[in-house]
Amino acid sequence: MKKILVIGGSRYFGKGLVALERETGNEVTVLNRGSGIPPRGVAHLVADRDDEAGLLAALGERSFDVVFDQVCYTPRQARLARRVFAGRTGRYVMTSTMEVYDPAPPTSEALDYAEGKRQAEAVLGGESAFGVVAVRTAHVLGGGRAEFTGRLAHYTERIGAGTPVAVHEAPYPTSFIHHHEIARFLHWAGEQEFTGPVNAASHGELDVLGLGAAVGERLGRAPLYRTVGPGADDASPFSFDRAYAMDNGRATALGFGFGRLTDWLPEAIGETAAVLRADPARHRPPLTGAPRHQGGDRARH
Structure with a gap:
């Protein structure tokens, strides 16, 4: 049994990841700002990941075998995570995005998002006190x-x-990936020993x-x-x-079987x-235009 921390994990495929970790028999903790209550059997820590003192207070003396970071969007958040989790975990899996490959984002918002992810990857992967994996996820659909x-x-x-x-x-x-498949991929990545960036996309x-x-x-x-x-x-x-x-060749060679x-x-x-x-109003998109951000993980996890 491993001790698992999921930062975020209250929506979309983050919920699937939490469920998979629990079903595997791991001891799972979710950390968020109180935006979602985890399922029964999952511990819950309430803190703002941007508040270093508050995050340290919420964590106390806890340590984890694997940390899954679903909501790291900026180099500042990455630097804070490096400090806070040094000595607390041996493996850190950051959910990144295929947006890091986009040479020409269509809006300044998308540019900020893509560049934030690129810089966050670089910060976490640079001489960290723990092994880091950056999962560059394709567009997630479910x-x-x-x-x-x-x-x-x-x-x-x-x-x-x-x-x-x-x-x-x-x-x-x-490229696309199903929300169940990306949850499985993240769980799998947490169990491996490789580090560095890896693409996650259905064939x-x-x-x-x-x-x-x-x-x-x-x-x-x-x-x-x-x-x-x-x-x-x-x-x-x-x-x-x-x-x-995206090319999913590295992940495939490492042993993950994509659908x-x-x-x-x-x-x-x-x-x-x-x-x-x-319920026609539930998912109704704009009547003119469409959501411009195309990212794999911009919708909260």
Whole structure:
């Protein structure tokens, strides 16, 4: 049995990670600002990760075999983590993002996010007192109520209603991963000994037209599109005018078996469509434009 700390872990695939660690028989602690109560059998520490004194007070004398950091977004947070967890853990798994590869983020917000993640990775990986893994996750999707970001619902609602989807003229493919799969990957990464950055993505790339076709096939509706120019603010999520896909070769060589995007995407679309039918307002995306941030983990974990 290992002692596990999950920083964040109150939403989306962070909840799946907590459940996996508990099911494995590990002693699990969740640390957050009180935004979500962990399940029974999981200890709960309430602290603001940006408050070093408060974080130290909440941790007390506790130490952990593995720390999973779901919400490290800046080099300042990374430096604080290096100080606080030195001598408290032997392995630190940071959830990063495929955004670190993006050479041209579409907005200043995305630029700040991508650069923050790049710098946080560098800080944690530089002469840390513990082994560090930076999991660069692909765009995370999940069906039904799990997909609260509204990105998959953006397509499901529009195509189902016959509303055109805004896409680039020649969109590039990108990478995806199911929320259950990324939870499994993080759990697996915590049990290994390798360090450094590693990409996590299901096998198979898909561009926005392929995604629209998959949604249309599941719904029985032919998708409609309208073309936008390079750098347009109203392009739909996952429409890219630049190369934006990841190679999962390192993780595969290290022994993780990824599933195929085409195997889980239809079910995720169907689950999202069912939720929209039951509660149309729950996942409704903007009527004009779309969420511009495309990141794998920007939606809180």
